[in-house]
Amino acid sequence: MAPFEALYGRKCRTPLYWSELSESKLVGVDLIRETKEKVQIIRESLKAASDRQKSYADLKRRDIEFNVGDRVFLKVSPWKKVLRFGRKGKLSPRFIGPYEIIERIGPVAYRLALPPELEKIHNVFHVSMLRRYRSDPSHVIPHTEIELQSDMTYSEEPVKVLAREVKELRNKRVPLVKVLWHRHGLEEATWETEESMRSQYPNLFSGNKFRGRNF
Secondary structure, three states: OOHHHHHHOOOOOOOOOOOOOOOOOOOHHHHHHHHHHHHHHHHHHHHHHHHHHHHHHHHHOOOOOOOOOOEEEEEOHHHHHHHOOOOOOOOOOOEEEEEEEEEEEOOOEEEEOOOHHHOOOOOEEEHHHEEEOOOOHHHOEOOOOOOOOOOOOOEEOEEEEEEEEEEEOOOOEEEEEEEEEOOOOHHHOEEEEHHHHHHHOOHHHHOOOOOOEEO
16 A cells, blocks of 8 residues: 555545545544554565565675685775775776785685785775686786875876767767877777867877876
8 A cells, every 4th residue: 555545544635536535434442453454564565575675686695705815806996085096987996906815804804915005004804895816917907007196196198089079969069089098998998078188188189298187
């Protein structure tokens, strides 16, 4: 039943049910008894729906465990505002490492052997932040992919323009360029407005060497 019917004991008056409805005649003890029965029905229905959804989720759920000595990738997205791995989320690395597990802390936490560059970060992590590393040199993503300067800024440098297109708006046309950035692959190229790129990196369009912008 709808929440309105459970609360007031009658269907909500709408154009569809305007002539079929009548005010509830229950008073006193009968009203309390019927309300308790409705509450019990609602609780049973909610529990049945929750159990059904849980059964679906349990089919795909599996516990993740690692052993001491295993090497894992470490998720870095929660640290963006601390270490500044990249201002643009889609250009920043999602995982760094791999790092070795040196100790298991409880059922869902592990201690990692972090390099000196990450000594300010607590070295115990929840299992949800770890991904198993399978030996492959192409999987290694160094944490120094974007070099931080002493003032906690980094330089984002465009390499070249890969493509062009014009975005049609209601009252104007906006030229766009697809830019390949230094230290990033082709799949991480981004679309930028040509006007902003020409104002920030004029040498990018002349073919001369340029200096990156600090963030």
